[in-house]
Amino acid sequence: FRNGVTTELCDWCNADARDSILRVVKQPGSILEVTIRDTTIQISREVETTTMKTYRMEKNIFSWTDAAFQLKALYKDEIWDMGVDHPGKWQGGANILVWTDNFDQTFKCFYNGMIYDLESQLPKYSFTCDNTVAYLDYNGNFKIFYKGKTKEISAFEPSNLTARDELVCYGMSNEFKVFYDGKEYTLENYIPKHYGLHGNTLVYMDYYERLAIFSAGEQKRNLSLEKIRDLSITYDVVLYTTGINTVNAYWE
Numbered sequence: 415f416r417n418g419v420t421t422e423l424c425d426w427c428n429a430d431a432r433d434s435i436l437r438v439v440k441q442p443g444s445i446l447e448v449t450i451r452d453t454t455i456q457i458s459r460e461v462e463t464t465t466m467k468t469y470r471m472e473k474n475i476f477s478w479t480d481a482a483f484q485l486k487a488l489y490k491d492e493i494w495d496m497g498v499d500h501p502g503k504w505q506g507g508a509n510i511l512v513w514t515d516n517f518d519q520t521f522k523c524f525y526n527g528m529i530y531d532l533e534s535q536l537p538k539y540s541f542t543c544d545n546t547v548a549y550l551d552y553n554g555n556f557k558i559f560y561k562g563k564t565k566e567i568s569a570f571e572p573s574n575l576t577a578r579d580e581l582v583c584y585g586m587s588n589e590f591k592v593f594y595d596g597k598e599y600t601l602e603n604y605i606p607k608h609y610g611l612h613g614n615t616l617v618y619m620d621y622y623e624r625l626a627i628f629s630a631g632e633q634k635r636n637l638s639l640e641k642i643r644d645l646s647i648t649y650d651v652v653l654y655t656t657g658i659n660t661v662n663a664y665w666e
Contacts, residue, residue: 431471448476448488473508473544487511487524496524502536508544508579523547523559532559541577546593548575548582558582560596567598574605581611592616592628601628610647617645617652625654625664637664 447456469478477487485496485504496513504513511524514536521533525545533551540549547559556568572584572591582593590602594614602620609618615629625638625645638656645654652664 470504470506472506472511475506475509475511477504477506477511485513489524490527494524494527496522496529498522505540505542507542507546510542510545510547512540512542512547521549525559525562528562530559530562530564532564541575541582543577543582544579546577546580546582548577548584548593556584556586558593560593563596567593576611578611580614581616583609583611583616590618594628594631597631599628599631599633601626601633608645610645612647613649615647615650615652617647619645625652627652627664629666638662 447454468483469476475487475489477485479485479501483500485498485501487494487496489509496511498513498515498517500516502514502516504511506512509526512522512532514521519534519536520531521535521537521540523530523532532547532549535552537549537551538554540547542548545561548557549559550556550571554569554571555566556570556572557564557566559565568586570586572586575584576582580594584591584593585605588604589600590605592599592601601616601618604621606618606620609616611617615627617625617627619642620626620635623641624636625642626633626635627637628634629650638654640656642654642656645652647653650665654662654664656662
């Protein structure tokens with residue numbers, strides 16, 4: 415069921431879905447089809463059990479290792495070969511895929527139809543979101559890759575690093591920072607105890623326990639008259655509690 419229309423795909427199959435991606439293995443014959451939004455691509459007619467255990471579904475990318483353990487991805491109605499056998503850990507965002515190469519110990523990235531060599535040594539860790547990779551390199555430098563360019567943020571490791579959708583937030587020298595749309599913003603000179611992020615919006619409880627929001631590059635403070643006790647965000651809708659279990663909603 416999509417956009418008000420119900421479509422019968424097959425009589426006998428295994429299927430799972432995430433965001434705008436539907437993965438269907440039709441029986442008999444083990445025909446693998448992947449639908450991204452309204453486009454359906456046939457990946458393989460002979461799907462092995464071991465191969466089907468190694469796949470990922472992001473908003474716009476379906477990635478997998480085939481029977482020869484080669485990493486591939488379906489993106490913009492095309493199948494892309496990442497040129498790596500038996501990849502190490504790989505992870506993705508809406509339009510991005512990163513992986514470690516066990517053969518030469520490099521860290522690489524697929525973005526918008528191009529493969530980038532991010533590091534010649536394996537990173538200590540990495541986080542991905544829609545168009546961004548945030549990582550700590552082998553030497554402990556904090557870096558962010560965004561839309562084809564890598565920027566060194568700091569020579570020190572951040573604290574409380576979180577990445578989701580269009581946002582990367584982190585603590586640096588006791589300052590609360592966010593990376594959005596290629597820019598770094600300093601929001602506070604302390605690290606909030608409670609915060610959440612979804613879509614283009616970061617919401618947090620400020621020093622005085624009132625609601626504050628960073629959304630689409632703009633910061634807003636003192637959005638609640640009372641102190642708040644907890645908060646959550648789903649897309650750009652914020653729910654928070656004040657007083658004796660009074661639930662409030664904020665959206666734009």
